[in-house]
Amino acid sequence: MIFNEEFETLPRAALEAIQLRRLRALVDRVYALVPAYRQKFEAAGVRPEDIQTLKDLQRLPFTTKQDLRDNYPFGMFAVPMEQVVRIHASSGTTGKPTVVGYTLRDIQTWSELVARSLAAAGVHRHDIIHNAYGYGLFTGGLGFHYGVERLGASVIPVSGGNTRRQIMLLQDFGPTVLTCTPSFALHLSDVAQDLGLNFQDFKLRVGIFGAEPWSEAMRQEIEKKLGLDALDVYGLSEVMGPGVSVECQEAKQGLHIAEDHFIAEIIDPHTLEVLPYGQTGELVITTLTKEAFPVIRYRTRDISSLNPEPCKCGRNLVRMTRLSGRTDDMIIVRGVNVFPSQIEAVLMEVRGLAPHYQLIVDRLNQMDTLEVQVEVDEATFSDEVRKMQQLEKGIEKNIKDYLGVSAKVRLVEPRSIPRSEGKAQRVIDRRQI
Amino acid sequence: MKVKQLSVFLENKAGRLAEVTKVLGDAGINIRALSLADTTDFGILRLIVDQYDQATQVLKQHGFTVGRTEVVALEVPDRPGGLASVLQILSASQINVEYMYAFVHHSGKNAVIIFRFNNLDRAIELLQQQGVHIFKGQEVYRL
Structure with missing residues (x-):
């Protein structure tokens, strides 16, 4: 279903005309109102009037997480505080969080984009949404909450945590849609199983999962275990929150970017060159309509590629491929780039293996070591040592074959890898470099 | 003619075996025979108990991976x-x-x-x- 037929199916030329008009207004505004942007533009020798075509976007400097940190907390806001109606923040891996603000119109835009995402995933007004994204500074919970209300469906603001109570609500309230991180979805299904309950008996039919990269294999696992259509949603607080892009239920092939509100580019993270459609690199996003906290060419650190082909769902919007990791999630082990999602894909090839895993990187005698801890479940467990060792060796061989890196696989007990209710921590790097 | 045997996956961590036996003991289950096969990383505990179904259930409730052979x-x-x-x-x-x-x-x-x-x-x-x-x-x- 298409929520906003007019904007989601605009012919390319009309869409680009809107983008250019909005981009030029944005550049004028941040240049006038945000000293940090003015300084960056001046350092790059570019002025607002230089932006004549969409391609001129490439003349503008990138914005990075460091820029946001340098202007902590409100230095990059483009409106006075009395116009800001909401603050969100993302936990930084180091030091201070990244703080973002929204005007009333920003909240309305965001709500509409989440409503569009829900509609793309096949959610209707009569659906009940069990929203298990965390409520609070994190954009997931409130972002979905407002989107559901905008769509006119019913939202259950469960937030994260208290898994057993969540199972009870899933059973008693009969929600038809689940929104949370993909790892939490699997965690819910595990806990339900422990309680002797089967997700297939619940009324859920759609799951909209995001906030962490996940693989196609994990989608299949979730769909099988939870008995629903699992769709990927993308967003980040620096750009807006969930709803920047979403998969459609019709194709499940790439996430449609709301291009009337954002311009996406893919760059080579090393040379910073803009890459053509189809090539994989770092996703860079410019917000076109944000008032309180616009960003110009924000480097997301997420790895993706763009596909301009029209989709069978009827949208003309560019699609981004599912994230294959993050530039800063990537680990380099003995010179080999390793993304947790690649390891995940190898693990998921083994029938019945639980997708709960963790990578431990360490350095022993100047040599990097990679240990892959993966949980054993009933499907993979055997009472014969030989079979369990074959399982370990088999995975090690596949990792070596597919990724070109030697890893030690260690089978661990179920639930021994910590579950996060936000983003799963896939990598523990103990190297002292 | 066949005997039902439980097996439990154990990481090589202090106290895991004690935990299994305590869980069974608390549930009033008697262990008739057992063996522990171990590698450097994990162990496989094999058990024959007097109440098979109940033992499987309590072990699962306590989060152990239980196999049946x-x-x-x-x-x-x-x-x-x-x-x-x-x-x-x-x-x-x-x-x-x-x-x-x-x-x-x-x-x-x-x-x-x-x-x-x-x-x-x-x-x-x-x-x-x-x-x-x-x-x-x-x-x-x-x-």
Whole structure:
């Protein structure tokens, strides 16, 4: 279903005309109102009037997480505080969080984009949404909450945590849609199983999962275990929150970017060159309509590629491929780039293996070591040592074959890898470099 | 003829074995026989208990991965060459012992040994033909 037929199916030329008009207004505004942007533009020798075509976007400097940190907390806001109606923040891996603000119109835009995402995933007004994204500074919970209300469906603001109570609500309230991180979805299904309950008996039919990269294999696992259509949603607080892009239920092939509100580019993270459609690199996003906290060419650190082909769902919007990791999630082990999602894909090839895993990187005698801890479940467990060792060796061989890196696989007990209710921590790097 | 055996996956961490036995003990379950196979990283605990279904349930409730295997319990003469005579019957027919362990309890003059074979049904048939005493499941749980 298409929520906003007019904007989601605009012919390319009309869409680009809107983008250019909005981009030029944005550049004028941040240049006038945000000293940090003015300084960056001046350092790059570019002025607002230089932006004549969409391609001129490439003349503008990138914005990075460091820029946001340098202007902590409100230095990059483009409106006075009395116009800001909401603050969100993302936990930084180091030091201070990244703080973002929204005007009333920003909240309305965001709500509409989440409503569009829900509609793309096949959610209707009569659906009940069990929203298990965390409520609070994190954009997931409130972002979905407002989107559901905008769509006119019913939202259950469960937030994260208290898994057993969540199972009870899933059973008693009969929600038809689940929104949370993909790892939490699997965690819910595990806990339900422990309680002797089967997700297939619940009324859920759609799951909209995001906030962490996940693989196609994990989608299949979730769909099988939870008995629903699992769709990927993308967003980040620096750009807006969930709803920047979403998969459609019709194709499940790439996430449609709301291009009337954002311009996406893919760059080579090393040379910073803009890459053509189809090539994989770092996703860079410019917000076109944000008032309180616009960003110009924000480097997301997420790895993706763009596909301009029209989709069978009827949208003309560019699609981004599912994230294959993050530039800063990537680990380099003995010179080999390793993304947790690649390891995940190898693990998921083994029938019945639980997708709960963790990578431990360490350095022993100047040599990097990679240990892959993966949980054993009933499907993979055997009472014969030989079979369990074959399982370990088999995975090690596949990792070596597919990724070109030697890893030690260690089978661990179920639930021994910590579950996060936000983003799963896939990598523990103990190297002292 | 077959005996139900539980197996539990254990990481090599202090206290895990104690936890399994405590969970069973608290549930009033008696362990009839057990063996622990271990590697550097993990161990596999194999158990025969008096209340199989209840043991499986409480272990699962406590988050353990529980497997189920069928094994046979044989009466082996408690004298030199006793075990050899039983194994001879099987090796002559190319049946491999995956693992075996002795029962905690003695039954009369003979030992009770638990076996896992690669071909359980064929092994049972051969042993019966040769007159080896195979315990019934119910007998073992109550021994």
